[in-house]
Amino acid sequence: MKAVVFDLDDTLLRDDLSISDFTVRVFRRLHEAGFFVIAASGRAQLSMKPYVDQLGCVSVYISCNGAEIWDGRDHHSISRELFSAETAVEIARFGEKHRCYMQVYEGGCFYFNRDGIYARRYAASARLTGVCAGKLSAFIREPRNKILMIAREAKIASMYAEARGIFDGKASVTCSKPFYLEFNPVNATKGKALVTAADHLGILPEKIIAFGDSLNDLSMLQTAGKAVTVSNGWEQIRPWCDDVCESNNQDGPARYMNDHYLNGEVLF
Template identity: 45%
Template sequence: MSVQAIAFDLDDTLLRDDRSISPYTISVLRRAAGMGIHIVPASGRTSSSMRRLVDQIGCASCYVCCNGAEVRAPDHTIIMQELLPVDIARQVAAWAAKHDVYAQTYDEYRFYFNKYGKYAEDYKLSSSLEGEYVGDLEAFITQPTTKILLMDEPVRIAELLHEAQTIWEGSLSLTCSKPYFLEINPLRATKGNALKWIAQRHGFPMTDFIAFGDSLNDTSMLAAAGTGVAMANAREDVKARADVTCRSNEEDGVAHYIENNVL
């Protein structure tokens, strides 16, 4: 197996359930990097929410944020970016308001949300970002953004995803990294497209990429990579699209697969 790059999702893939990274996993990733393999964290998280984890890993050649809307260097500078234009972002915010659903957007360091409640509090805890209530999100958006995130109960999110697809399929990227998330990004902002951009930049084929993931926003990179690996804890429809499966995130599945098949 020729491997020049390894990409992996963070939540429920590399991270354990308590959102920590084991010393064993960090050691394996650093050994791979020492062999000249590109290490590429790839998450739906914003760059600010990824920084501490990327720094902890300590060997990333770059990292993918916001489901592929950004690629950043190890020093956190932007090297590729896709943005939602203001008019489109405001359309999405207005649609969320019409459905009375929680929605948020981002800048470099914080998130801005339209409704107080458990979703804002839970997101603050899981992302380590500060949030700010702005009320009318449509009016608040005056700059292009990488992503708008809606949150609700899984059944409602499935309904909203279906409706969003009828409105924006072919013009926006729509995905769900968790059952209670609906993530809306620029059309070309997928993890798979970000990995293709990275491979082209470094001059190696996509067949030399391994990618690990667990959820719907990972399927584009599992399909694009030469080897797509689904976690044991992945959704069944994600496993069906992967080439192989590995141990769960709680069992350091990414690290065990790399150690057994790459190192």
Template identity: 35%
Template sequence: MIAIDLDDSLLDDNLTISQENKQAVRRAIEEGVIVTIATGRMFKSALPYVQQLGIDAPVITYQGALVVNALSRNVLLHCPVPLDLSREIIRESKKNNIHLQVYIDDEYYFEQHNKYSDLYFKVSGIPGKAVGSLEDFLVKEPTKLIMIDEPENILKWMEHYKEKYKGKLQVTISKAHYLEFTNIEATKGNAVRYLADMYGIKREEVIAIGDSFNDIPMLTYAGLGVAMGNAPEIVKSHADYVTYSNNDNGVAHVLEKFVLGGGMPFELCANRRHR
């Protein structure tokens, strides 16, 4: 099984899948390999890419908080954020004047439009809804929450909130501007394990490919964890193998080297960690 991150991994900087990456993924599927997407995106934002690739396996979205069958749209796994913690995050973001978005039933909501809601829309392609007071609006446990701010501020907030919600929530950076809050059990690693168990696939038979902090749990779970060439050094340090960048067909390189090309089986990769 192969789990591939979307943004800054499978997608280039123009948010497109190169022909080389597309062909490699399709060939892997044709050869009987289970390929899934593992993304922090909403399901509806990931779906166009899933359809381009012809993926029919369940798709991991919202950092692992929501696993959805790509064909039937049936929800296989959903781990929302507790309502009390969600409201606490809303109050803190308001106090610190940070743009916050909450996600419910594959839609997202914020208090008012601003440059950060515009930034998110440009990347996701999905419009959100301004609803005024989020604390008054929120009556249902959200799938996730995102703070959006300048990258230097996001790093500061990550340290603060990782400590504050230690053992309560997952707090991770998915893109330089995004700090995401999900259920403590909602990680890409746990979601990849869920699918592997569902299919009866051993951990050693899983490849995970990603570039950011939120990808680390699946890189360390997989038999072969692959970091993109454009990944931060801390992410690369958790990987077994580093491929080319997202603008240089890094995903296709991995599939050709370890799955399609008849080269060294990934189980025997010399860079593998001992577990």
């Protein structure tokens, strides 16, 4: 293997949204040993940046479920996918039909349709500033890289099935949490972004080991040469994985890489 890619939330991050010192030391040692280190998340770029900086060894990172790829050293943009303003408005109207909380991203902010617990919780977890924009189908006037909807799990499950049919060929539809429904440009998946990132680094995707936990990680796990899910990962993705490591709260990806590729040299 020449590279390792990992999701952040519920995979590398603990439930308190922290990265342990042990995890930092393992991935820095892997980098010293010649591994490329790649982070891939549904988070926006500015929400990922503090974690990339903390690790201090990330070669490239993938944000917004594959809509954007960034250099891990100076944070310049490598590639970006957008869907048209017309498609974004159509998606917003779908959310409005279901009376769903939703948000779009611009700069260091997210713009949401109504204030409440979802907006406040997201701002705290993503460390981004939220701005109430009202009706998003009226607010959106430019191409977008992601629209996120948040609701109860049963509602999201129903909306996911409906959205996959309506937006087939227009948008990539996925979930990173059971209460998240995420829309990205049709060519924006973690798997496709991983192929682009691998080409940028001069390696083959089959030389990458991937760690993930949820549906939005599936394309990445299928693209990589070896796929590992954390023990807290969704049951739906396990059939596509080659192995299971310990949970995110037990630093599963770092422990796995330390044991299998560093001969346990980094002490816990």
